[in-house]
Amino acid sequence: MDITVVGEGTVLAAPDTLRLYAGVEVRRASAAESFTAARAAAARLTEVLRQEGIAAEDVRTTELSLGPEYEAYPKVTAYRAAQGVEVVVRDLARADRIIDTVAGVGEEARLNGLAFEVSDPSGPLSEARTRAFRDAAGKAAQYAGLAGRPLGRVVSVTEEIGGGPPQPLLRAATMAAEDASSINPGRQTLTVTVRLGYDFA
The missing domain is CATH 3.30.110.170 (Protein of unknown function (DUF541), domain 1)
Structure with a gap:
């Protein structure tokens, strides 16, 4: 028995680590213009994160999209392009500064959420x-x-x-x-x- x-x-x-989900998003008249603008904004985002001391291995691309937006199908009003990143912040004392830095990239910046974890x-x-x-x-x-x-x-x-x-x-x-x-x-x-x-x- x-x-x-x-x-x-x-x-x-x-928790001692923050995962910040951010990115950029743009709308332009053509797909090429939209994609180029999104990549340029993403490069600015990556650079400001580097300047804030975020290591390259702590930034991971999570989204890359491009597509039309319609006023009434099949009429295209604009093309939307977006690139998303996951940023690992290992010093929580700097979390607010990092978030402000992302927001300061410009009108293309997007903050999509965050998560805390115990490393x-x-x-x-x-x-x-x-x-x-x-x-x-x-x-x-x-x-x-x-x-x-x-x-x-x-x-x-x-x-x-x-x-x-x-x-x-x-x-x-x-x-x-x-x-x-x-x-x-x-x-x-x-x-x-x-x-x-x-x-x-």
């Missing part, structure tokens, strides 16, 4: 595993007691790792007052779910 229980361990970790989650996940295992072991011991049987050894272990959206980061009022940043990374929820199989002695 055996028993299988599920335990969960959750920790909150402060090295190994420490928080290790703690979450410990909590998950203890949670499962406690349940197994309880069930064994209810069944009136001694709990045997662990015969199987499976794991699932998940994460939730950033939660607001609670800080002292004085710290919040001193921080003029509009970007708040919050805290990332990291969860480990472990399934333990025991046999009964």
Whole structure:
């Protein structure tokens, strides 16, 4: 006879990396003009990011598109060209400045969203595993007691790792007052779910 229980361990970790999704978008009378203008704007964006200290390997192209826009098909009113990039910001203290820099590229600039992450989650996940295992072991011991049987050894272990959206980061009022940043990374929820199989002695 055996028993299988599920335990969960959750920790909150402060993100230290920002992924900024940005780009440029233009509309011109011809496809060639639109594409040329978009590439020129994208080059300006890449250059200002370089000047702000963003490494080349931290800028990745995520979109390159060109197509007509219609007033009433098949009449073309303009051609839209866009180029999108994902920018990795490894110093969150500079996040606002980087965002302002992107916006300052000109009317072609686009800000399409952002995401925070923990660059090295190994420490928080290790703690979450410990909590998950203890949670499962406690349940197994309880069930064994209810069944009136001694709990045997662990015969199987499976794991699932998940994460939730950033939660607001609670800080002292004085710290919040001193921080003029509009970007708040919050805290990332990291969860480990472990399934333990025991046999009964």
